Amino acid sequence: MAARRLHFVPLLAGIAVAVLTLQLGNWQIRRADEKAVLQAEYASPERSAPHPLGTQPPAEWQVVDLRGQWLADRTILIDNRVHAGRAGFHVFTPLRLAGRGGWVLVNRGWVAAPADRAQRPAVTTPGGEVEISGRVRHPESKPFTLEGEAATEPGIVWQALDLARYRVWSSIPVADFYVQQNDPAPDSLVRDWPAPDAGIDRHRGYAFQWYAMAALAAALTLCYVWQSADIRLWRLHGRRDSR
Template identity: 25%
Template sequence: MNLWRRPRWWAVLLTVAGCLVFLRLGVWQLHRADEKDELLRRYAASAQASLSDFAAVAATPPLDAYPRVRVQGHYLVDRVYLLDNPKHDQRGGVEVYAPFQVRDASSLLLVDQGFLPGNGTDQAPQFPPLPSGELTLQGLYQPAPGVGFEMGGNALAAQTHWPKTTIFLDLKQVQQDLGQSLYPRVLALDADPASIYVREHTLDFSSMPPARHRAYAFQWFTFAVVAVVMFIVLHRRRKPKPSDNA
């Protein structure tokens, strides 16, 4: 007895096409996970790299690389931005950014001072004044934090007092707010045991870390298996019951 029904051509086509799409999406997610793992490894290695000339990478930083640089200049001590993004501390806190006027340059460099833990209240934590005068800074020259979906427009333009607080750090908005051009990346200062700031910098993959890409890959591969199982089940003849032959 033939236990299989001959499938229609369009059923075969849909099943094969669906499986190919699901498998392709799963493989793509695995590739993205591997790429982000590699970026994280490069970033971790950059923290121990030798210092580079900031002028050589300032305007056109290398893709997928995070040079450790030294730069001289002075802070705009009355201009501070607080990124309200409590990623280190359950009590909340802010990431503190300050514009830095690079020596003999017209553009400003936004410097990530580090994370300042909260104090258990809704008020922004108190931070020490920025040092004045000529300074030499060193750290990783890295992309700014990612910008998510913003509601209500530019929050910086609506604020008239410093420091200014934002939940997203958009370099274009900061540049407009300062009225002066910014370098395309920010400087994440090297760790300093004597600093009040927590400087545990990493790439911002919080919305889609490598593990989540692998979870999505498993999901797509599961869809491919389900499509094949459904095809088999739908085209399998049911064995006749004894009562059907009576």
């Protein structure tokens, strides 16, 4: 039988693959748990009951009631938002709050993009004082933007919402959160917001696949070590028997 030695390169590679895939499986499980917590917060009675906006920063997904006036000429459109298979925009307009003062940026809903991308969709903004209800959302702290857009002053079409840039562009000190409007309004915008529970089962499925790969890598590594050790023991016994 040909001599077979235990080489450290395939041994370390097998261990590395097993450890890496195990960590990836754990990461997917953590992501699933985070999504489950998010879903529970979204559906909790405390977060679903409407509250007037107070002086303290509201929690994520809290339903709030707002009253104030729109400032239509500071509306921006967030591009590349798809609804029912159609491309469009999310419409963000600042609302000047009545009574307590201050400004809140509101995602009023989705509007389809015109066939000619050089044109802008027609958005109707109700005048006078309005009352709306919606859920509090916190945008990404460092959203992805194209290099060209980040280097120049943007127009009304943006790739992502950046509250700091919006304050500079609009000269309006909006709050550190925005509100995702839920109630109907005479503006023809679509407010069919998906619940934040998509992907839990997908993350768990990915975790199972990573764990299966980790188990396979560990089994193949142990088999390699066992075969190498078995051959060495066979050779050792063969030498002793020949003496």
